[in-house]
Amino acid sequence: MNTEQQVQQFREAFGALQQEVHKVIVGHREIVELTLTAVFAGGHVLLEGVPGLGKTLLVRTLGEVLDLSFNRIQFTPDLMPADILGTNIVMETSAGRREFQFQRGPIFAHLILADEINRATPKTQSAMLEAMQEKSVTAGGEIRRLEEPFFVLATQNPIDQEGTYPLPEAQLDRFFFKILVGYPAAAELSEVLNRTTTGAESRVEKVLRREQLLAFQKLVRQVPVASHVQDYAVRLVLATHPKTAGAHPLANQYLRFGSSPRGAQTLLLAAKVRALAGGRFNVSFADIKAVALPALRHRLILNFEAEAEGITTDHILTKMLEEVPDMAPAAA
Incomplete structure (x- = not known):
């Protein structure tokens, strides 16, 4: 199969997934596209928004359209690491002997919905770090590999403060995208009501098998990037580093x-x-x-001045995208 055919297959699969997801999800087209982008790139996603906007429904729908194993973990303050990873329990064999056997936790699936992840304690949140980064679990002194592909799609509510534990920067950095989920428009809200209050049912079909998704992930890595385009990405990231040669003025002021x-x-x-x-x-x-926004917004750390003035990372990044030139200035 030549490259052109592979690209066409990818485009058709991506479009088919979007179409199936939108049988259930009304609007949120950019959010769906970004979430699927992370899935094809093999990354984890953090969906942030107030309750009732369809974050959990989106992830559950993805679990239905992808022919992958799916588990949901509802994070609460009393959730323990063993509740996620699994634990050794004493089992009696047919010969009457007792021995430890490892009982796998819900993390052992291809697609994990980590619902309200910021409600768990730091100890439990840290249990996700190895799984998200190394795609393995260490329990009982043994390392167990997670089967590829492996994705964590997490949700969090930005307005709740009581009983929540903000994710540490190290864990935020492990998320491929941070996607902000906003309110639907009037027409979209009307369509939501039509679908959910009239007894209508939306059924989705499996679109993509595990082997196909893994093949597409390999294809993604083979896409060439011209040196001047890669240089732009490098300069954009370096522009966020305060007090450096390539820093943007807003980075020096607010980051x-x-x-x-x-x-x-x-x-x-x-x-x-x-x-x-x-x-x-x-x-x-x-x-x-x-x-750029979903890729970088959670990787910038604001200073006190930015917090006091209500400056967001999105505001800073938007200015950088406007002012960092596509091509590097020619050397004098």
Whole structure:
């Protein structure tokens, strides 16, 4: 199969997944597209929004349209690491002997919905770190690999303060995208009511098998990036680093720390997926810019001045996208 055929297959699969998801999800087209982008790139997603906007429904629908194993974990303050990872329990064998056997926790699935992840204690949140980064679980002194592909799609509510534990920066950095889920428009809300209060049922079909998804993930890595496009991604990330040669003025004024190298990796991988979904086997400047906000917004750490003035990372990144030139200035 030649490259053109592979790109066409990718585009058709991406479009088919979008179509199936939108049988259930009304509106949120950009959110659905970004979530699927992360899935094809092999990354984790943090969905942030107030209750009732369809965050959990979106992830559950993805679990239905992808032919993958799916588990939901409802995070609460009393949730323990063993409730996620699993634990050794004493079992009696047929010979009458007692021995420890490992009982797998819900983390052993392809697609994990971590619902209201910021309600769990830091001890429990840290149990997710190894699984998200290393795709393995250590329990009872033994390392157990998680089966590929493995995704964590987490949700959190930004307005609750009581009984919540903000995610540490180290764990936020492990999320490929942070996607903000907003309110639906009037027409979309009307359609939601039509679908949910009249007895109508929306059924979705399996679209993509595990083997196909793994093959598409490999194809994403093969998409070429021109040196000047990659240079733009590098300069954009370095612009977020305060007190450095390439820092943007807003970074010097409002940021304590800029994006990690994972931010640059996310920019390129997400841009490659976007290019393939558009039927192209090359990455453009527009692809980088289209994914910059969800890729970088959770990787910038604001200083006190920004907090006091109500400046957000989205505001800073939007200015950077406007002012960082596509092509590096020629040397004098």
